[in-house]
Amino acid sequence: MIYLELFISFLMIGFTSFGGMSMIPLINDQMLSHGWMTAQEVADIVAIAEMTPGPLGLNCATFAGTRTAGVPGALFASLGVIFPSLTVTMLAAMFLRKFKESRLMEEALFGIRPVCIGMIFAVIIQQSMVNYAGPLLGFVSWQAVVIGLAALVMLLRFKWSVPKTILLAAGLGLALGSI
């Protein structure tokens, strides 16, 4: 049954990957081996996932699911990819609360929090290299830099919300032209 196949396929993608670009090779394998998408379509979907909100894995699930089995297919595939959040993460949440007061947990978190800060810094560098430069890092896009600075001022100086800032950035992008 195609729905079950989609669910299991994306369940495997969900359980064996850790978000973002790390999902691409897994998605590629699953889509090609089932004949659900061509390699070109997988490349397209990665580009389209960048244009729409939501994580890559979820966008791929919706796209592949719809293409192979319509809207119900999209729902089964999406359910597969969020399944780890429903199960493993739910258990982790209970565990976190239960041991919140324990001394060992507090000591471990003392070391985990700086790791999180370091990871966010790394994400900022990675994203900067993609978002402010032209194809293959050939040049820096002045439009992107101007929009980035405008967004930064709005967020920090004028305390704008994230949605408002994103709408402004989209408008500025339209006005200033693409890279």
Place this chain on the structure above:
Amino acid sequence: MKKNQMGRTLDIFKTFLKFGCFTFGGGWSIVAQIQKEYVEKKHWITDEELLDFTSVGRSIPGLMIGNASVLFGYHAAGIPGALAALLGIVIPPVAIMLGVVFLYDLVKDNPYVDRAMTGVRAAVVPIIFSALLKLFKSGMKNAYCYLIAAGAFALCLFTKVNNVLIVLMGAAAGLIYQEVKSRRDLS
């Protein structure tokens, strides 16, 4: 379900539906959105707790934003809260993507869509950066923390070391530090 819990669950669902419409850039902007809404405005959680949810969410398999949503939702309103947060964050991207599939040829290579997205992508880094600025202090208690952060940063950027491993190394570093410190205090 207690009345307070039901109110919170509804609040989470509505707010996460809104968050879900704006999770560009791999979803990291959700950290900024939770920070603004639930740390600064509603005081449901602290900056420290948000850091915990983010790093634990990142080190569990699956979608980081799905995991962070469940961790936050459970903390705020138990299992109903976790389900509300997950549904809220997932529904908008699925709905939008369904639209995109049917308009695939129209959206693909459209110059106006392309321009608007250049703008949106340019805003992703400032959004993540603004969250980082606020979380920075609560994560960095002393010089030792800077060392751990620098190590995690380098491992993430320059190696292919798994995120789970990096978070576990952080936990080990925290335990070792506190152990050494308490022994020194005793002597």
